[in-house]
Amino acid sequence: MTFDSAVHYVLDLGAPVMMPVIMTLLGLALGQGFSKSFRAGLTVGVGFVAIGLAVGLLVQVVGPKAMAFADVLGLKLDVLDVGWPMGAAVSFASPIAAALIPTILVLNVVLVAANQTRTVDVDLWNYWHFIYTGAVIHAATGSLWLGVLGACITAFVIFKLADWTAPAVEHHFGLEGISLPHTETVNWAPLMYALDRIERRIPGLARLHADPASVRKRLGLLGEPILMGALLGLLLGVLGAIPDFRAGATGKAVKDVLTLSVSMAAVLVVLPKMVAILMEGLIPISEGAREFLQKRFPGRDVLIGLDAAVVIGHPANMAVALLCVPIALLLAVVLPGNRMLPFGDLAALPFYVLWGVAASRGNMVRGLINAIVILCGILWIGTSLAPLTTELARAAHFAPEGLGVQVGQYREWSGVALGSHVIPWIVLQLFQPGTFVIGIVAALGYGGVWWWVRGEIRTQFAEPIAAKAKAAREASDAGKEAAA
Numbered sequence: 001m002t003f004d005s006a007v008h009y010v011l012d013l014g015a016p017v018m019m020p021v022i023m024t025l026l027g028l029a030l031g032q033g034f035s036k037s038f039r040a041g042l043t044v045g046v047g048f049v050a051i052g053l054a055v056g057l058l059v060q061v062v063g064p065k066a067m068a069f070a071d072v073l074g075l076k077l078d079v080l081d082v083g084w085p086m087g088a089a090v091s092f093a094s095p096i097a098a099a100l101i102p103t104i105l106v107l108n109v110v111l112v113a114a115n116q117t118r119t120v121d122v123d124l125w126n127y128w129h130f131i132y133t134g135a136v137i138h139a140a141t142g143s144l145w146l147g148v149l150g151a152c153i154t155a156f157v158i159f160k161l162a163d164w165t166a167p168a169v170e171h172h173f174g175l176e177g178i179s180l181p182h183t184e185t186v187n188w189a190p191l192m193y194a195l196d197r198i199e200r201r202i203p204g205l206a207r208l209h210a211d212p213a214s215v216r217k218r219l220g221l222l223g224e225p226i227l228m229g230a231l232l233g234l235l236l237g238v239l240g241a242i243p244d245f246r247a248g249a250t251g252k253a254v255k256d257v258l259t260l261s262v263s264m265a266a267v268l269v270v271l272p273k274m275v276a277i278l279m280e281g282l283i284p285i286s287e288g289a290r291e292f293l294q295k296r297f298p299g300r301d302v303l304i305g306l307d308a309a310v311v312i313g314h315p316a317n318m319a320v321a322l323l324c325v326p327i328a329l330l331l332a333v334v335l336p337g338n339r340m341l342p343f344g345d346l347a348a349l350p351f352y353v354l355w356g357v358a359a360s361r362g363n364m365v366r367g368l369i370n371a372i373v374i375l376c377g378i379l380w381i382g383t384s385l386a387p388l389t390t391e392l393a394r395a396a397h398f399a400p401e402g403l404g405v406q407v408g409q410y411r412e413w414s415g416v417a418l419g420s421h422v423i424p425w426i427v428l429q430l431f432q433p434g435t436f437v438i439g440i441v442a443a444l445g446y447g448g449v450w451w452w453v454r455g456e457i458r459t460q461f462a463e464p465i466a467a468k469a470k471a472a473r474e475a476s477d478a479g480k481e482a483a484a
Contacts, residue, residue, distance in 0.1 A: 016045050016048045016049045016052065017045065018124060018125060019041065019044045019045050019048055019122070020038075020041035020042050020044060020045035021041065022041070022122050022124065023037070023040055023041035023044050023122070023281065023285055024037045024038050024040075024041035024042075025037075026122065026285055027040055027041065027284070027285050027288060030285070030288040030291075030292045031288065031292065032284060032285070032288045036284055037284075037285075039281075040281045040283075040284045040285050041281065041285075042281070043277065043280050043281030044281035044285075045281075046277060046281075047274060047277040047280070047281060048309075050274035050277055051274045051309050051310075053274075054266075054267050054270055054274055054313075057263055057266070057267060077332060077338070077339050077340060077341040078339055078411040078412065079339045079340040079341065079382070079383055079386045079411070079412045079413065079414050080340070080341055080343060080344075080412075080413055080414075081340055081341060081342045081343045081344045081345055081346075081382065081414060081415045081416050082343075082344045082413045082414075082415060083343075083344025083345050083348075083415055083416075083417070084184075084344075084345055084348065084415060084416075084417035084418075085344075086344075086389070086393055086398055086413060086415060086418075087128065087132055087389070087415055087417055087418050088125075088128040089393075089396060089398050090132070090135065090389065090392040090393050090395075090396045090398055091128040091129075091131040091132040091135055092128060092131065093392075093395075093396035093398075094131065094134070094135035094138065094392060094396070095138070095144070096131065096134045096135055096138050096144060096147045096148065096151070097131050097135070099144075099148065100127070100130060100131045100134050100147075100148060100151050101124070101127055101131070103148060103151075103152065104121075104127055104130050104151065104152070104155050105124075107152055107155055107156070108120065108121050108155070108159065111156070111159060112302070115300070117156075117159040117160060117162075117163055118163050118166070118179070118300075118301060118302055118303045119159045119162040119163055119166075119179045119181050119302075119303045119304075119305040120302055120303065120304055120305060121159065121162075121181045121305035122304060122305060122306070123181065123182070123305055123306050123307050125307070126181075126182055126183070126307055129154070129158075129182070129183035129184060129421065129424070130151045130152075130154050130155045130158075130183070131151060132418070132421065132424060133147075133150050133151045133153075133154040133421070133423075133424035133427055133428065134147035134148055134150055134151035135147065135392055136385065136388045136389070136392070136424070136428050137150040137151075137427070137428055137431045137432070139388050139391055139392055140388060140428065140431065140432040140433070141431055141432065141433065146431050149431075150424075150427045150428070150430075150431055153427055154183065154423050154424055154427055157187075157423050158181045158182075158183050158186060158187065158423065159181055159305075161181070161186045161187060161189055161190070162179035162180055162181035162186055162303070162305055163179060163303065164189070164454075164457065165179065165180065165186055165189050165355070165457060166178070166179040166303050167457050167458060167461045168358055168457050168460070168461065169311065170461075171461040171464045172314075172358055172361065172362070172461070173310075173311040173314060173358075175310065175311065177283075177287070177302075177303060177304060178303060178304055178305075178306055178310065179303035179304070179305050179306075180305070180306060180307075180308045180310075180311065181305040182306075182307055182308040182351075183420075183421060183423060183424065184351065184352065184417050184418075184420035184421055185308040185351055185352065185354045185355060185420070186308070186355065187420070187421070187422040187423045188352075188354075188355045188356065188374055188377075188420070188422065189355040189358075189359070190446065190449050190450035190453055191373075191377075191422075191446075191449060192355045192356045192358075192359035192370050192373075192374070193355075193359045193453040193456045193457065194449045194452060194453045195356075195359070195369075195370055195373060196359040196360050196366055196370060197452075197453060197456060199360075199366050199369065199370075200366075205365075205366065205369075208363075208365040208366075209363050209365065226265045226268065226269050227265070228268060228315065228318075228319050229264040229265035229266070229267060229268030229269065229318070229322075230261045230262065230264060230265040231261075232264055232319060232322040232323065233260045233261035233262070233263060233264025233265065233322070234257060234260075234261040235322075235323075235326075236260060236264070236322060236325055236326070237256060237257030237258070237259075237260035237261055238257055239326055240256070240260070241253035241254075241256055241257050244256070264322065267318070268313075268315060268318050268319075274313070285304065308351055308354055309351070311354065312350040312351055312354060313350075314357070314358075314362070316357050316362040316363075316364050316367060317350055317353065317354055317357045317358070317362075317367075318350055319364055320353055320356070320357050320364055320367045320368050320371050321349040321350035321352075321353050321371070322349075323368060324349050324353055324368075324371050324372070324375060325346050325347075325349060327371075327372060327375065328342045328346060328349065328375050328379075328416075329342060329346075331372070331375055331376060331379060332379060335376060335379050335380075337380060337383065338379040338380065338383055339383045339386070339412075340379055340382045340383045340386065340414050340419070342379070342416050344415060344416070345415050345416030345417050346416065348416070348417065349416070351417075351420075352374060352378060352416060352417070352420045353367075353370075353371035353374055353375075356370030356371040356373070356374050357370070357371065361460065374420075377419070377422065378416050378419035378420055379419060380419070381418070381419040381420070381421065381422065381425050382414040382415060382416060382418055382419025383414065383419075384425065385414055385418050385419070385421070385425065385428075386412040386413065386414040387412060388428075389412075389413060389414050389415075389418060390412040390413050390414075393413055422446070423446075425442075426439060426442045426443050426446060427439070429442055430443065
């Protein structure tokens with residue numbers, strides 16, 4: 001077996017199999033012992049399987065209804081969103097993939113050792129985001145080395161963004177010691193914190209507030225996640241069932257609407273519980289990593305980098321994401337310059353709007369506004385990346401099957417997931433012939449926005465961060481006194 005085929009074999013195992021192995025090996029390296037490490041790793045694998053079941057249900061019930069609503073709108077676009085699997089497939093099938101996986105791993109280790117990042121990215125499956133950057137640069141320039149350089153730049157920026165957003169992951173989502181180096185989500189964070197900072201200065205908008213807790217307090221049962229899911233499912237079901245109502249198939253339409261309503265209620269209730277299973281396995285590894293580093297590098301702390309799937313179940317995020325399904329289709333009609341029909345990734349919108357909602361601290365009013373801005377960016381970037389992505393997909397003999405649409409009527413393929421690759425798009429502009437000036441302007445603009453909001457997360461969570469630091473100091477002082 002060649003190195004290239006061995007790499008692809010391991011990646012084809014998927015996160016549910018890979019993560020137990022990775023976590024067990026990591027636990028052993030951190031001195032946690034085989035029994036504890038294996039149990040933690042297996043629990044993480046079970047958590048990923050459980051989350052996958054919930055997300056799979058979301059895809060199964062939302063996708064067809066979204067496409068039915070697209071037919072109602074009469075969308076005639078020539079780029080089809082065939083979903084994130086195409087992005088992963090063309091990335092791992094590219095000539096650059098086998099070289100980039102060990103390169104990114106080594107880069108991550110070097111950055112952690114040099115104290116340039118705290119994130120240890122164990123989410124090997126989602127390295128396809130970095131590889132995708134290298135693949136499109138390679139396709140655009142013909143240079144393997146520029147592709148490797150572009151992928152490494154993307155990885156470095158994403159690791160820094162993961163470090164920067166870690167306090168929000170801990171205090172907003174309740175996951176201590178975890179960061180999210182998930183390119184297609186975390187690269188929106190600086191833009192969303194900047195937008196939310198502006199929104200909070202608009203008097204009328206600043207006073208509007210609706211988070212799950214306040215809605216529950218005001219509306220009682222109607223504010224519970226189970227009822228929110230049922231009502232949002234009812235809305236999506238009715239929109240998707242319009243063709244059936246028109247055709248006189250009322251019985252089928254009512255059945256589909258009710259099924260979607262109950263399914264959405266199930267997802268909003270079950271997903272957080274499934275994340276809790278995954279966290280049960282992660283906590284021992286995270287604590288072991290922290291102890292390991294503190295012994296060898298006093299004052300250092302480490303973050304375990306994971307897929308954003310561990311936080312998408314936040315009730316505010318799910319509510320905003322489900323509202324964004326019909327909004328995304330409406331935007332596809334009216335947004336100037338858009339050629340992409342959102343379809344394959346519509347059910348995965350909880351991933352892509354994540355930081356729009358998190359930046360608003362769960363305020364669903366501002367979170368929805370932020371999410372709409374994200375959707376506009378996704379449609380533009382997805383359209384821009386379509387030619388190169390289609391070229392890569394055809395070279396890899398990728399065939400989008402089972403989508404329930406006539407793929408042949410679309411000239412090019414792209415995706416909502418690919419449209420969420422802000423950093424890869426900027427890096428591509430810097431290396432692609434003829435777009436260097438666009439890349440410089442975009443990079444400076446993105447960097448300027450990030451610099452402007454660099455203290456925003458720490459400011460938002462100043463009290464819990466200060467309380468944690470105080471508790472750590474008191475525990476350390478108590479330990480010293482006991483030793484004396």
